[in-house]
Amino acid sequence: MTITLRCAAVCAATLLVVAADDVGARGGGRGGGGRVAGARVGGGFARGGAAAGGSFGQGQVSGGVQGGAYNGRGPAASGRFPGRSGGGYAAAGAGDWQAERQERVEERREHYQQNADTRQERRDGAGEDWQDYGTARREDWQDYAEDHYEDHVDDVDHPYAAAVAVAAGAAAVATVAAPPPYWTVPCTPETIVVGGTTYYRCDSAWYVRVYSDGDVSYAMTNPPAGY
């Protein structure tokens, strides 16, 4: 055996010992990682942590208890697999989307408030023509719908109008800038069935049910014919 090979054998043996020590220090191997209540040990998985105690917690939350129904939608509801890049849940994008949806809620509220104000002004005006108002309101809806929705996919004979289908031409699928924000209608609505479609009316606002974001929700629409 040459000097080189002898040296190599010694070096390898030394490094093997070091490697074995390292494995031992990491708790290595199956089931070796971590102490129950301690910090993470080397490369193993820690078993301690806030949730491991299973405590009910103490004290009372400040700010009281939230009323109303709990939201059932969020990133974990998707159950999407993680990915190294792309795929999975994109936190930033979802945050933007949520913000956009909230913004649209505010836009619509303002839109309706403007409509309500306009109507009140028209009622107050002695010589106003209600027919003109009705036409203007419908045109307002048309503009609003065309600004926010567009048609897509197949042309199916379905009687939706205005926000959902003025532009969509009664499609099975309509694409929108963001899903409608209404998981419930903002009142106890009057329900009217016209042509097989159920309309929900809250004051001057009309809604129909749609699938959006994985669930049944409500989208604004024009009043049905005759209303």
Next chain:
Amino acid sequence: MRHARQAVLVAAVLLATIVPARGDDGAGARVQAMASLLAKAQRLSVTIDCAYDVLQDSGEKIEFGERRVVVLRRPDRARVDVTRRDGARRGVVFDGKDLAVFDLDQKVYATVSKPGTVDAAFDYFVNDLNMRLPLRELLKSDLPTVLKDVVGTARLVASERLGDVATDHIALRGATADMQLWIPRDGDPLPKRIVITYRLAGGQPRFEADLGPWNLAPDVPDSLFTFTPAAGAERIPVLAPRRGKAR
């Protein structure tokens, strides 16, 4: 000096052949075996009990859940029936031509034409229509490819028992979420439990699923995939986000 350098080089070569790479505990191979089996299955059915956290505006993290009964007949038939914990029943059916989604309690349904494979139809359902289909990746025929980016991160946590089943508990890390799998040590490597933690999302919510029993040879007649609206159900449209366009 020259001899010393040669010695270190030879030692390194010896070590490379003797000491397995750190983290090479077989977890990746277990995940790949699972993915390969699922991807090749021509038929399968499984019941999935799901639970997921939703962070409320108040900061509370609330858990919701549902049972999903999944039936797949490749390449172009699938059905998922869902019963939420609050009793609401809904589902989705694909017959090779149309996707039908229905809600039995709200008495509504929607149908969308999407001829082709289950893979393409469910991609469209989730990515374009923005509909919800948890663990839909498990049904993809390219599942090994879906997991290739994260399979290298697979590590064996421990050998654990879930009920009376001995499993390998495996952890994987993704760019935005972490996943844990429990794969039985004996028999087919079909996942018994999956936990996904969306660690970049507020509150780091978790999706959990207990899966089983699995059946890779279920009786799946065509009629199972034929959608018939419930009596009195109303057809409604699907609204999908308009992607890639300015408002």
